Each structure stands twice: as structure tokens, then as C-alpha cells.
Amino acid sequence: MTKTTTPLKHRLSFKQARAAVLIALALGSLFAALQVRYDVKREIERINALGYTFTQAVRNSAARAAYRLDPVVAQEVVDGLLLDSGLFRAEIIDDFDDRLGLAEREVNTDGLAWIGLLVGSDPIETTLPLTVANVPAPVGSLTVFINPIEAAYGLPDRVIWIVLSGFGKSLLLAFFLLILFHKMITKRLSAVTERLFSRTDRALSSSGDEIDDLEAAGSMWRQDALALQENIRRNEARLKLAANAASLGIWDYDITKNTLYWDDRMFRIYDVEREHFSGRYEDWERRIHPEDLEMARSLVMDSMDEQQKLDTIFRIMTPSGETRYVKADATTLFDARGEAIRMIGVNRDVTDQVAAERELIAARNQAIAANQAKSDFLANMSHELRTPLNAILGYGQLLKLDGVSIKPEKREVYLDSILKGGEHLLALVNDILDLARVEAGKLSINQEVVAVNQLVADCLEQTYPLAQKRGIVIDDGITSFPTVLIETDSVRLRQILMNLLSNAVKFNVDHGHIEIRCSTADAGWFTITVKDTGIGISDDDRQRVFDAFERCVADPFLASDGAGIGLSVSQELAKRLGGSISFTSEIGTGTEFRLRLPWVGTIKVPADETDKPIEALATVH
Amino acid sequence: MRQMLFSVTRSFVLRLAVAALLMTAPVHAAERSGADHFIAAYYPPLMIDGETEMPGSSIEILREAARRLGRSNTIEFLPFRRALKTLRHRDDALQPALYRLPGREKDYRWIAHTHDVYDAFHTVGAPIDNLEAARKLDRIGVETDASMDVFLTKIGFTNIERVDSPTTNAQKLRAGRIDAWALTHSLAVWTWKKAGIDQPLTSGTAIRTAPVYVVAGLNYPPDRVAAYRATLRGMKADGSIRAILERYR
Numbered sequence: 062m063t064k065t066t067t068p069l070k071h072r073l074s075f076k077q078a079r080a081a082v083l084i085a086l087a088l089g090s091l092f093a094a095l096q097v098r099y100d101v102k103r104e105i106e107r108i109n110a111l112g113y114t115f116t117q118a119v120r121n122s123a124a125r126a127a128y129r130l131d132p133v134v135a136q137e138v139v140d141g142l143l144l145d146s147g148l149f150r151a152e153i154i155d156d157f158d159d160r161l162g163l164a165e166r167e168v169n170t171d172g173l174a175w176i177g178l179l180v181g182s183d184p185i186e187t188t189l190p191l192t193v194a195n196v197p198a199p200v201g202s203l204t205v206f207i208n209p210i211e212a213a214y215g216l217p218d219r220v221i222w223i224v225l226s227g228f229g230k231s232l233l234l235a236f237f238l239l240i241l242f243h244k245m246i247t248k249r250l251s252a253v254t255e256r257l258f259s260r261t262d263r264a265l266s267s268s269g270d271e272i273d274d275l276e277a278a279g280s281m282w283r284q285d286a287l288a289l290q291e292n293i294r295r296n297e298a299r300l301k302l303a304a305n306a307a308s309l310g311i312w313d314y315d316i317t318k319n320t321l322y323w324d325d326r327m328f329r330i331y332d333v334e335r336e337h338f339s340g341r342y343e344d345w346e347r348r349i350h351p352e353d354l355e356m357a358r359s360l361v362m363d364s365m366d367e368q369q370k371l372d373t374i375f376r377i378m379t380p381s382g383e384t385r386y387v388k389a390d391a392t393t394l395f396d397a398r399g400e401a402i403r404m405i406g407v408n409r410d411v412t413d414q415v416a417a418e419r420e421l422i423a424a425r426n427q428a429i430a431a432n433q434a435k436s437d438f439l440a441n442m443s444h445e446l447r448t449p450l451n452a453i454l455g456y457g458q459l460l461k462l463d464g465v466s467i468k469p470e471k472r473e474v475y476l477d478s479i480l481k482g483g484e485h486l487l488a489l490v491n492d493i494l495d496l497a498r499v500e501a502g503k504l505s506i507n508q509e510v511v512a513v514n515q516l517v518a519d520c521l522e523q524t525y526p527l528a529q530k531r532g533i534v535i536d537d538g539i540t541s542f543p544t545v546l547i548e549t550d551s552v553r554l555r556q557i558l559m560n561l562l563s564n565a566v567k568f569n570v571d572h573g574h575i576e577i578r579c580s581t582a583d584a585g586w587f588t589i590t591v592k593d594t595g596i597g598i599s600d601d602d603r604q605r606v607f608d609a610f611e612r613c614v615a616d617p618f619l620a621s622d623g624a625g626i627g628l629s630v631s632q633e634l635a636k637r638l639g640g641s642i643s644f645t646s647e648i649g650t651g652t653e654f655r656l657r658l659p660w661v662g663t664i665k666v667p668a669d670e671t672d673k674p675i676e677a678l679a680t681v682h
Numbered sequence: 683m684r685q686m687l688f689s690v691t692r693s694f695v696l697r698l699a700v701a702a703l704l705m706t707a708p709v710h711a712a713e714r715s716g717a718d719h720f721i722a723a724y725y726p727p728l729m730i731d732g733e734t735e736m737p738g739s740s741i742e743i744l745r746e747a748a749r750r751l752g753r754s755n756t757i758e759f760l761p762f763r764r765a766l767k768t769l770r771h772r773d774d775a776l777q778p779a780l781y782r783l784p785g786r787e788k789d790y791r792w793i794a795h796t797h798d799v800y801d802a803f804h805t806v807g808a809p810i811d812n813l814e815a816a817r818k819l820d821r822i823g824v825e826t827d828a829s830m831d832v833f834l835t836k837i838g839f840t841n842i843e844r845v846d847s848p849t850t851n852a853q854k855l856r857a858g859r860i861d862a863w864a865l866t867h868s869l870a871v872w873t874w875k876k877a878g879i880d881q882p883l884t885s886g887t888a889i890r891t892a893p894v895y896v897v898a899g900l901n902y903p904p905d906r907v908a909a910y911r912a913t914l915r916g917m918k919a920d921g922s923i924r925a926i927l928e929r930y931r
């Protein structure tokens with residue numbers, strides 16, 4: 062705006078002053094006229110009452126004088142009456158129509174004739190009959206004559222005073238109102254106008270009138286405000302859409318007043334009814350998961366103290382007890398002194414995202430593990446396959462090269478080694494195929510009634526030679542047990558038992574001990590335990606016992622024997638049979654594996670014994 | 683017994699009737715041609731307002747005269763000036779007592795002389811019998827505007843103390859606050875007695891004498907003037923007036 066000096070006659074103050082003075086004069090005149098009119102009316106009433114007042118004042122004295130026909134007293138009375146201004150004649154007449162007393166004087170109204178226009182100029186005569194007690198008729202009369210112009214002797218001064226004081230008061234009031242208006246309105250109006258103009262880039266010029274300037278500034282600001290309002294509305298709409306699209310809840314925390322604003326989304330995220338939210342910071346803290354509260358609080362404090370942006374995920378507890386993950390982003394506003402005054406931010410429910418990420422991590426870990434297993438498998442397989450193949454190929458080449466010259470006892474050894482390597486290779490391939498089938502879910506289960514005792518006996522029969530080579534004693538507690546029938550897959554059960562028994566031998570110490578038992582103590586389950594006195598499994602290896610290609614032994618020699626997939630296959634087979642394998646172990650003492658299979662409780666007993674519950678028979682054995 | 687009750691009842695009724703007649707009598711008497719209206723001013727012992735047993739010597743004299751003439755009368759007490767003026771304006775009014783002075787001669791009909799009164803100096807000690815002796819006194823009590831006040835002032839007395847009431851001067855004389863009391867003799871005696879003062883009042887010789895007349899207005903009927911004059915002269919002659927005056931000494 063181009064600021065110009067407004068001529069005095071155009072300034073609002075001058076206009077106000079002029080209007081105030083004119084109004085004051087007009088009102089002053091009006092009020093003065095009304096006051097004069099009222100005062101004259103009162104004066105006329107006073108003058109008319111004056112005669113009555115005077116006569117009443119001397120009534121008793123005049124009556125006594127008239128009754129006694131005492132001219133001296135009567136004269137004193139009328140002389141006294143004439144001392145009062147306004148009375149120019151007073152007389153007492155007795156009831157014989159004789160004048161007892163008379164007093165009169167000249168009327169002087171020089172220069173005051175105009176008062177007669179207001180109050181009248183004709184003399185006012187007032188006669189009072191004079192009576193005394195016990196005398197029925199009046200004993201005389203007192204008559205006074207009043208000149209209204211003289212009686213209203215104080216009126217001119219009062220009229221002048223009323224007019225002048227009226228104007229004076231009006232002007233004084235106008236003056237004070239002017240100062241008041243100037244300080245309260247005009248000055249501030251001008252200041253507001255100047256501020257409004259100073260804050261715009263528009264080229265505006267003063268019209269010379271504060272009101273017009275203010276109107277122009279107001280109009281300009283109104284246009285700007287409307288545009289700004291439109292922009293704000295659009296931005297709010299965009300923000301709302303964006304927030305809705307991003308499922309963002311917006312919050313605004315006034316730190317100085319400790320008031321926390323939430324939008325509708327925030328209430329949905331926290332699953333809180335608006336009327337149950339106090340709008341205080343503490344109410345927000347109350348909804349944070351106790352384990353995350355300290356962290357969240359600390360981050361908020363850091364954001365306020367160290368001017369850091371808040372970016373975190375924490376858990377909240379909904380009123381229904383549900384735990385949700387919330388991602389919070391916020392920024393803090395500071396005043397000129399660097400004091401935090403406000404925090405504005407968004408919350409987003411990332412519960413599903415966190416769950417998905419966790420699943421992804423788990424899947425990734427699984428994939429990594431699978432990849433690692435594959436690598437291990439390939440590494441192991443290359444070794445496991447190559448070793449027997451090398452033996453087969455090596456002894457085969459020896460037989461081919463020295464086929465004729467080789468001694469028969471050596472040839473027998475070579476052929477045994479080739480056969481042993483082939484068998485080992487076959488067993489290895491079968492295990493791998495089984496594992497593959499199990500993992501692929503293509504392993505078929507053929508349910509049949511199996512006599513567990515017989516099956517265990519067969520497995521022990523195959524294990525005894527291996528045990529005997531190392532001087533290991535097997536304590537058979539099953540073959541002598543009453544025949545127990547289980548509906549299961551005999552091939553898979555045999556495979557599991559053979560694995561457990563071969564491990565018991567393989568990881569046992571020389572001249573060790575193997576104990577095999579069965580139990581029906583758990584209702585609905587048939588449990589076979591295989592306990593060895595081997596080297597045991599460390600606590601670190603317990604989690605990896607059933608993993609494929611894992612060898613949980615510290616002894617490198619033992620670790621190199623086998624592909625490490627036997628227990629893994631056995632566990633999977635037990636699961637497929639509806640059971641499980643578990644173990645307890647102690648380093649240096651041994652390991653006990655427990656195979657649990659579902660069992661309905663049928664026992665086949667010899668012909669001379671009646672079928673009876675196994676619990677009853679268990680006491681026999 | 684029955685006869686006695688009847689007698690008492692009859693007596694009571696008759697008394698009531700008489701009382702009623704007496705109460706209405708002045709009005710009826712005034713309307714009759716044989717009624718006179720007495721206008722009096724308070725001037726004891728000649729005219730005493732409010733007294734029925736001793737209404738004043740002049741009033742009793744005039745009443746006796748009226749009675750002898752067979753005329754009824756009513757009495758009205760007024761202030762002195764009003765009494766005189768009323769008398770002048772009425773045709774049926776008589777005043778029992780008025781000093782016959784030159785200034786009043788033409789205004790009234792002087793019906794009959796009843797007696798004389800005199801002014802004197804009164805003391806509680808040695809009598810004051812002349813004006814020269816009175817001039818030597820320190821304080822002489824008079825009533826304001828009374829005839830003695832006017833008279834003594836006119837002849838140059840300056841040792842005068844004025845009060846409004848003769849009773850006040852009586853008390854002042856008894857207390858020794860004035861040396862002498864100048865007043866009409868009969869009035870002074872009557873006031874002294876009325877005040878209940880035990881001390882004897884000493885009256886000097888007459889300083890002035892005034893004749894007391896029964897008067898009427900100028901329009902009072904001449905025949906009635908003549909009748910009253912004759913009757914009063916008869917009363918004077920037969921000592922009736924003297925007897926009445928003696929009762930008030």
C-alpha cells in the first residue's frame with residue numbers, strides 16, 4: 062500500500078469530533094430547552110403557590126389581629142409580608158370591611174419584562190379568610206398581591222445557567238467521548254488498517270478515509286482469507302484422503318496445555334470411543350502396551366528435548382485387550398526460546414504388516430535353512446555317496462586288474478567290501494528317498510494290525526550281531542511282554558525301531574548296555590523306550606537332533622558315520638503314524654529315546670490265558 | 683314506693699325539658715322583640731368571662747335592669763376593640779360597662795351612669811398618693827398599652843416597666859421587683875385577691891377617675907334606651923347597684 066498523509070478534514074477523528082460537537086450542541090439545545098421549559102413550569106407553580114404559602118405563614122397572627130381588631134399587629138403582619146420578594150401589596154380587612162393593615166410598595170421590573178413572557182405579568186391575588194376558634198364566621202381576610210416577574214427574580218439566572226451548563230456538559234461529554242472513541246476505536250482502527258495494509262503485497266493506496274481504508278483492507282483480506290480457506294480446505298481434503306488411503310490417524314499434542322487432539326482414524330486405531338478419551342497425554346500413555354511404554358515415553362521425550370523426529374513402532378492395548386502394533390511418526394514444534402510447544406504426527410495400525418513381516422522373516426529363515434540343508438545335503442551326499450562308490454569302484458578295479466592273480470581269500474575280502482558298500486549305498490539311497498517322500502508328503506502309510514513284540518524281536522535279531530562286535534549287551538524287555546497288537550504300518554515301525562536300535566549301538570561305548578522296554582502307563586498310548594549308555598547329547602545339540610544331516614556327537618569318528626538323516630526320517634515317520642519321538646540325554650551317561658504310538662489297548666495273550674487289560678498283565682511281568 | 687318512683691321520673695323529665703328550653707333560649711329570645719344582646723369585654727371585676735356565680739358587677743347590674751324590664755338577654759364576650767365595634771354595628775346590643783371618654787362620646791348611646799372607677803398606685807408598703815411621689819420610684823409596673831401606660835408615658839414617666847398581664851405585675855409587686863403598680867383600683871384589688879396573695883395591698887389616692895356607663899350602639903331603639911336608663915337610675919336610687927358593687931370589692 063502506498064501510505065499517504067490524510068488531510069485533517071478527512072480524518073475519522075476530525076469527523077467524529079465534528080459530529081460529536083454538532084450532536085452535543087443539538088442535544089444540549091434540546092435538553093436545555095426542555096430543562097428551561099420544565100423549570101419555568103415549576104416556577105409558575107411556585108409563584109402561584111407563593112401567595113398561599115405567605116398567607117399560611119402569617120395566618121394565626123393575622124387572624125388574631127383581625128379578631129382583636131388590632132391595627133398595630135395587623136400592620137406588623139402585612140409589613141412583615143412585604144419583606145418577602147414578589148409581594149408588592151398585602152392587607153388585612155376585618156369582617157366589618159374595614160382595613161386593619163395595609164402595606165404596599167412600588168413594583169420594579171426594569172429590564173425583566175421578558176420574564177413576563179415566560180411566567181406572565183398579571184398580578185396574582187391570593188385571599189385567605191381569617192378564622193379563629195369558636196367563632197363560626199371569618200373575622201377578616203388577608204390578601205396578598207404578587208408580581209410574577211418579581212417573584213421569578215431567580216429565573217433568569219437559572220435559565221442562563223441551565224443553557225450554559227447544558228452546552229458545557231454536552232461539550233465536555235463530547236470531548237471525553239471523542240477522546241474515548243479515538244483511543245478505543247479510531248486509533249486502533251487506524252493501527253489495524255495500517256497493519257492490514259503493511260502485510261499485503263498488493264498495490265493499494267489510501268483513500269484518505271480510515272473507514273474506507275479499513276473496508277478496502279478488510280475486503281482484500283477477505284478475498285485472501287477466502288482463497289486461503291479454499292487452499293486449506295483442499296489441503297485438508299487431500300490430507301484426509303491421503304491419511305485415509307494410508308490408514309493414517311492424525312494427532313496433535315499441545316504441550317503447553319496438555320491437550321491431545323485425535324482425528325477419527327486415531328480413535329479407530331486405538332478402538333476408543335471419542336467420549337471415553339480425555340484428550341490428555343496421560344490418556345494416550347495409558348493405552349500403550351506396558352512393555353513398550355518406557356520406550357515410547359523415552360522417544361517422545363527425546364523428540365521434545367533433542368528435537369528429533371519421532372519414528373517408531375510400539376504396541377498398544379485396545380480396551381478389549383487386543384494388542385496392536387502402531388507405527389508413529391511425529392515432529393515437534395518449538396517456540397523462539399527452543400521450548401517444545403507442540404507435537405504433530407500420525408499413527409498407523411501396522412499389526413498386519415508386522416505379522417506379515419514376521420511370517421516373511423520366518424519364511425526367509427526357513428528358506429535359508431532349506432537352502433543350507435540343500436547345501437549340506439549335497440555336501441553330505443557327495444561324501445556319503447562317494448565313499449561307498451569309491452569302495453565299490455576301487456575294489457572292482459582291483460578285481461579287474463588282478464582278477465587272475467589275486468588270491469581267493471583277498472578276492473573274498475574285495476567282494477565283501479563291494480557288497481557292503483553297495484548295501485550301504487542302497488540303505489543310504491532308501492533313507493534319502495524316504496526323507497524326500499516324507500518331506501514331499503508322498504509317504505504312503507499302510508495300516509495293519511501289528512504284533513509289536515514280534516516286530517521288536519525281529520529288529521533285535523538284526524541288531525545283536527552289531528552289538529556283539531562291540532561287546533554291547535542288549536536287555537530285552539519287550540519280547541517277553543504279552544503280545545500287544547497295534548494298528549500301524551509295520552514297515553515304518555520297523556524302520557523307526559531299527560534306526561533307534563542302530564543308533565543305540567552306533568553311539569554307545571564299547572561294552573556298553575542297551576535297554577529296550579515298553580509301557581502302557583499313558584492311557585491310549587503304547588511307549589517303547591530304547592536306552593543306551595552312550596556319549597549322550599549336549600544341550601546345544603538337543604534342538605538339532607531331529608534335523609536332517611545333523612550329527613550331534615562330539616566324536617569326529619562317530620560323526621562321520623552315517624548321513625545324519627535317520628532320526629529325522631524316524632521322527633517324520635512317527636508323526637505320520639500318529640505318534641512321536643522324544644528323548645532325554647545326559648553327556649557321558651547315555652540317551653533314552655521314547656517312541657509313542659496310539660494304542661486302543663488290545664492285548665493278544667496265549668491261548669491258556671484270558672484276554673485281560675495290559676495293566677493287569679503288567680503286574681505279572 | 684310506686685308513687686315515689688313516678689315522682690322521681692316526673693321530676694327528671696321536667697328538668698330535662700327546662701334544660702332544653704334554657705339551651706335554646708338565647709336564640710329564641712334574640713328573635714323576639716323583647717330580647718337584648720350583651721356584648722362584653724373581659725375587664726374584671728366589671729366583666730368577667732367564664733364566671734357564672736360572679737360574672738362581673740356591671741353584667742349583674744345590667745342583667746338586673748333587664749330582668750326588671752322583663753327582657754331576656756344573651757352575653758357574648760369579645761376582645762375589647764371588637765366588642766366596641768360590634769356594638770356600633772348592631773341595633774340590639776348593649777355593653778354593660780364603658781368608660782365615658784371624650785373620644786368615644788359620639789360613637790355610642792350612653793344609657794346610664796352606674797358608678798366611677800379610679801386609677802391609683804398600689805404598693806405593699808407605704809402608699810403612693812400622687813404623681814410626684816411616683817416619679818421618684820425606681821420601677822412602676824403597668825400593662826402594655828393599658829390606659830395607665832398611655833397616661834404615664836404621656837406625662838413624661840420613664841420609670842415604667844411593662845408586662846402583658848396584671849397578674850404578672852401583682853406577682854412582681856409581691857416579690858419586690860417593682861416599687862408600685864399603676865392600675866385601676868378595682869381591677870388591682872380583684873387581681874391581687876385572685877392571685878391568692880396574703881400580703882395586704884396598699885392603694886394610694888386616686889390619680890384619675892373615670893365614669894362607668896351602660897352603652898349601646900347609635901341605632902339602638904330610643905324607647906329601649908329610655909327604659910333601661912330609667913330602670914338603672916331606679917336601681918341606683920334604690921341602692922341595688924351599690925349592693926352589687928359591694929360584692930365585688
